[in-house]
Amino acid sequence: MANKQISQMGLPKSIANVFAARNVFTAKALSLMELRVQNEHLAGHLPTHMKGLDEALCGGIPFGVLTELVGPAGIGKTQFCLKLSLLASLPANYGGLDGHVIYIDVESKFSSRRLIEIGVKSFPEIFHRKEMAQEMAGRIHVLRPASLSEFTESLQQIKVSLLQNQVKLLVIDSMAALVTGEFEHGAPRQKTLGWHVSFIKSLAEFSRIPVVVTNQVRSQSRDETCHYFFQVQSWNETIEDRTRHDSHLVAALGINWAHAVTIRLVLEAKSGQRFIKVAKSPIAPPLAFPFNITSSGILLLSDDGIELTGPDINTIHCQGLSLRFCWGNLQKNIKWMPKTTIGHY
Numbered sequence: 272m273a274n275k276q277i278s279q280m281g282l283p284k285s286i287a288n289v290f291a292a293r294n295v296f297t298a299k300a301l302s303l304m305e306l307r308v309q310n311e312h313l314a315g316h317l318p319t320h321m322k323g324l325d326e327a328l329c330g331g332i333p334f335g336v337l338t339e340l341v342g343p344a345g346i347g348k349t350q351f352c353l354k355l356s357l358l359a360s361l362p363a364n365y366g367g368l369d370g371h372v373i374y375i376d377v378e379s380k381f382s383s384r385r386l387i388e389i390g391v392k393s394f395p396e397i398f399h400r401k402e403m404a405q406e407m408a409g410r411i412h413v414l415r416p417a418s419l420s421e422f423t424e425s426l427q428q429i430k431v432s433l434l435q436n437q438v439k440l441l442v443i444d445s446m447a448a449l450v451t452g453e454f455e456h457g458a459p460r461q462k463t464l465g466w467h468v469s470f471i472k473s474l475a476e477f478s479r480i481p482v483v484v485t486n487q488v489r490s491q492s493r494d495e496t497c498h499y500f501f502q503v504q505s506w507n508e509t510i511e512d513r514t515r516h517d518s519h520l521v522a523a524l525g526i527n528w529a530h531a532v533t534i535r536l537v538l539e540a541k542s543g544q545r546f547i548k549v550a551k552s553p554i555a556p557p558l559a560f561p562f563n564i565t566s567s568g569i570l571l572l573s574d575d576g577i578e579l580t581g582p583d584i585n586t587i588h589c590q591g592l593s594l595r596f597c598w599g600n601l602q603k604n605i606k607w608m609p610k611t612t613i614g615h616y
């Protein structure tokens with residue numbers, strides 16, 4: 272029964288296509304995939320200290336896989352990364368990982384002053400002592416590669432440091448900025464990044480730490496037939512000015528990258544309100560959380576996620592890349608497909 276074909280299980284075609292896209296064709300392969308997903312999530316998490324989001328992600332940013340933060344300029348991706356860096360470096364009794372962080376700061380956006388501000392406001396008991404604040408900040412190692420080749424070199428060096436330095440988090444802010452300017456057209460850019468995508472994924476897997484990568488959005492090119500982002504309908508004033516002409520944005524970096532990412536959180540603004548959307552996850556339903564950025568850093572305005580409904584999901588057009596759509600539906604369908612049934616095949 273283990274070799275029973277997925278295509279013979281009577282699943283809706285859209286669900287069967289999700290499995291096919293992952294080379295899962297038999298019941299046995301499906302069970303193995305389930306096991307792998309469970310193991311990934313047993314390996315540990317870095318809590319974001321945003322309760323609703325942590326609950327949706329079953330504990331926070333998972334170890335051993337890539338988590339992507341996607342969104343337009345100024346939405347708060349770097350602020351999110353700063354908060355995660357702080358949390359990874361905090362002592363364990365404050366909910367941190369008590370570790371070091373490697374922060375690849377491609378656009379020189381990292382600010383230790385801002386990091387300490389977030390720390391002082393969120394954890395005054397630790398950060399009111401200057402030496403503690405310095406120690407925390409000193410655990411975050413910032414690298415600033417000036418080109419794609421420098422970035423390649425940094426990645427190779429990181430592999431060694433990951434084993435030596437008790438590194439508990441790797442941040443790359445931003446991946447898209449590395450290739451912007453070096454390659455103008457999507458095709459060479461995606462091809463060139465193929466090696467980096469696999470390498471970063473393998474870094475996450477072998478070191479079993481969370482790897483967080485930011486990605487920007489770009490205008491959809493005319494000849495593009497395949498995209499996986501959402502339509503931007505309205506923006507708050509600050510962001511509106513920058514994106515007025517980009518009514519239809521897609522996440523940069525292309526298909527290889529999209530498939531390599533396990534968790535995708537989309538940060539966007541609608542009607543003046545910022546939201547974090549769980550856009551891709553093997554376990555979390557498609558939820559959106561309103562958030563704000565204050566002197567204490569990024570904070571959820573509500574821990575109750577808003578369930579994403581039809582129109583949002585319908586804007587995802589390409590079957591092979593429509594992961595949020597497919598996983599959302601997959602979860603709904605797994606509910607009516609008894610687990611024991613999967614086991615019996």
Ligand SMILES: Nc1ncnc2c1ncn2[C@@H]1O[C@H](COP(=O)(O)OP(=O)(O)OP(=O)(O)O)[C@@H](O)[C@H]1O
Pocket residue numbers: 342343344345346347348349350351378380385487509564565566
């Ligand atoms: N001290 C602060 N207090 C309140 N809000 C702040 C503070 N510092 C930054 N912000 C908010 O963070 C926003 C910038 O966020 P961030 O730099 O994370 O954007 P981003 O998504 O990384 O953009 P880019 O793609 O350009 O790097 C500002 O627009 C502001 O709203």
